[in-house]
Amino acid sequence: MSGAQGQQEIRSDVVLAARNIAKSYSGIQALKGVNFDIRRGQVTTLFGENGAGKSTLMKILSGVVQPTSGEILLDGKPIVFSSTTDARNHGISIIHQELSLAPNLSVRDNIFMGREIIGPMGVDFAEEERQVRELLKELEEDIDPLTPVEELRLGQQQIVEIARALSVDSRILIMDEPTSALSAAEVEVLFRVIRDLTARGVSIVYISHHLEEALQITDHAVVLRDGSMTASAPRSEIDLAWVVRNMVGENYELGSPPSGYDFGPVVLSVRNLVVPDPAGGGYNVVDHMSLDVRAGEIVCIYGLMGAGRTELLETIAGRLAATSGEIVLDGKEVSHLSIGERIARGLALVPEDRQRDGLVQTMSVGQNLSLASIMEFTRGIFTSLKLERALIDKSIRDVTVKTDGPDAAIGSLSGGNQQKVVIGKMLATDPKVILLDEPSRGIDIGAKAEVFRILAARAVAGQAVVYTTSELNECLSIAHRIIIMRRGRIAAEFGSDVAKEDIMAASGEAEAA
Ligand SMILES: Nc1ncnc2c1ncn2[C@@H]1O[C@H](COP(=O)(O)OP(=O)(O)OP(=O)(O)O)[C@@H](O)[C@H]1O
Ligand SMILES: [Mg+2]
Known part of the structure; x- marks a missing residue:
């Protein structure tokens, strides 16, 4: 293994070098003396479990924290x-x-916020708009610069973030999980942009839990573990197994469909559901879809970004309105019910945008965990603190949240650990039907395996599980049935023994790539 660790001389191809960096947050030692080199014109990828210290190191190198x-x-x-x-x-x-x-604020104003282009007549909005159009064209994203950001889907918001970083001429560009909400086609565009940048001598630091994807763009890999650097090597000397081994010390299996029991009756039935594009695109994001899910069954909904998966789940949960069709939960039509009433009837959703929808930033880890299930501890006006505490402790253990304890501020958790809190919160309501939109987004490979193990156990116990993913290997893990969505419709349906190639062909991925 070659690498810069322990090396005292700074090599000439190193633009920026971190030496012996330590960082502690009130008792937690997030970084324990890390050496890290950024190489000129290369992509240095930083791997590590949730809470390993990746974001902390990057925040230090970009002046966010000291x-x-x-x-x-x-x-x-x-x-x-x-x-x-x-x-x-x-x-x-x-x-x-x-x-x-x-x-x-609009896309344009977000990109130029705090560094407006000033002309003789004040802020030169026309010039700003022109530059934004150029950037978005480079990123092959068809967004109007004047659209308010809240009207964009999550992946498009991520592209606006990328555009904002690209709008500054940087020598070093740090990308902390830039693709977590992007489609395969969007990732490919980003990778082309990264290659253009490195060819011009720009140095990139890249962080991602999509390990295979990240390896495609990596020139040099570095692994952080518990605040220390554990390995560093050029791409030519390593493979996926090397990354996983150095990250977690063992290999993880995502599991297989649980068996040895019979499914129960249909608990969720969607009939002819039609949902118009919420952004006013004039087409249906969910287009006459029908789907039955039985108690004990695990269904994976696979599709490219924009296929309508998120809208389908959000409509079932009551966050979006359908123009026609039925949603039947446990034999009763629920289309007219509010989100809260559907939760009370046993429907739980782990949303895609957990930062916005899933967490209350001003509350502690424990308060966030028990938020959705608080009714269970409430007898009259009293909340049983003891019961609540027991449940919180169990949730933290179940989804392996790395935290100081239930009273820690939610903002003190690493990105992936915040995601785990949202999953734990919904599981704590003990639902009949669990809907999860990209449950593995941002969580590390060990936690992913843990979440899938919990979902499989929930299915065996009689709950129905429906999850979406953009990763083939996640579909080909615990799901009994794989449904491919394309343009708001079911394009194909497979059993768990399907080949990867068939899934890709049905989803349109083969054409997109
Ligand atoms: N503002 C803060 N206050 C207290 N602790 C913090 C704060 N920010 C980070 N930490 C702690 O520092 C450690 C490292 O967190 P960091 O965000 O760097 O992890 P990460 O490697 O980026 O993880 P992930 O893959 O989940 O994004 C974690 O234990 C986290 O709880
Ligand atoms: Mg992070």
Whole structure:
């Protein structure tokens, strides 16, 4: 294994070097003396479990937070970044893991917020708009620069974040989970853009839990584990097994469909559901869909971004309105019921955008976990604190949340651990039907295996599970049945023994790629 660890000399191809960086947050040692090199014109990929310290290290290198100790060398010279603006002035930009856009502002205003283009007549909005159009064209994304960001789907918001980072001329561009909500086609465009940048000498740091995808763009891989660097090697010397081994120390299996029991009656039945495009596109995002799910059954809904998976689940949960069709839960029509009433009837949704929909940022980890199930502990006006506490402790263990404890602020958790809290919160309601929209987004391979194991156990216990994913291997794990959605319709339906190629062909992925 070659690598920079322990090396004292700064090699000439290293633009930025972190030396012995440590960071502690009130007792938690997030980084324990890390050496990390960013190589000129290369993609350095940083791998590591949830809470390993990846985002913390990147925030230090981009001026967002200050290290407790250690040194940063830019072109071999020591430097201190006092703020993100300071780092940006030195050519370092970051795309954050958690989207940081202002929802009610337009795409253009988000991209130029705080660094407006000033002409003789004040802010030159026309020039800003022209530059945004150019950036979006480069990213092959058909979005009007004047659209408010809140009207965009999650993946498009992520592309706006990327466009904002690209709008500054950077020497070093840090991408913390840039593709977690992107489609395969969008990822490919991003990778082409990254290659164009590295060809021009720009250095990239790339972080992702899509390990195979990340390896495609990696020139040099680095693994962080529990705040320490455990491995570093050029791409030519490593493979996926190397990454997993160094990340978690063992290999994980995502499981197989649970068997040895009979499915119960149909608990969720969707009949002829029609949902118009919420963004006013004039077409149906869910187009006469019908689907039956039995108690004990696990169904995976696979499809490209924009196929209508999110809208289908959100409509079943009552967040979007259908124009026609029926949703029957446990034999009763629920289309006219509110979100809360559907939850009370045993329907739970883990939404795609967990940052916005899933968590209350001002509450603690424990409060967030028990939020959805609070009714269960309420007798009259009293909440049984003891019961609630027991349930919170169990949830934290079940979904392996890495936290100081139930009283920690939700914002103190790493990105992936916040996602796990949302999953734990919905599972705690003990639903009849569990809907999960991309449950593995942002969570590491060990936690992913754990979540799938829990879902399989829930199915054996008689709950129905419906989840979406953009990763083939996740479909080919615990699902009894795989439904391929395409343009709001069911394009195909398979059993768990289907071949990867058939799924790709049915979803249109083969054409998109
Ligand atoms: N503001 C904060 N206050 C307290 N603790 C924090 C804060 N930010 C991060 N931490 C802790 O530091 C550790 C590292 O977190 P970090 O966000 O760097 O992990 P990560 O590797 O990016 O994980 P993920 O893959 O989940 O995004 C975690 O234990 C986290 O709880
Ligand atoms: Mg992170």
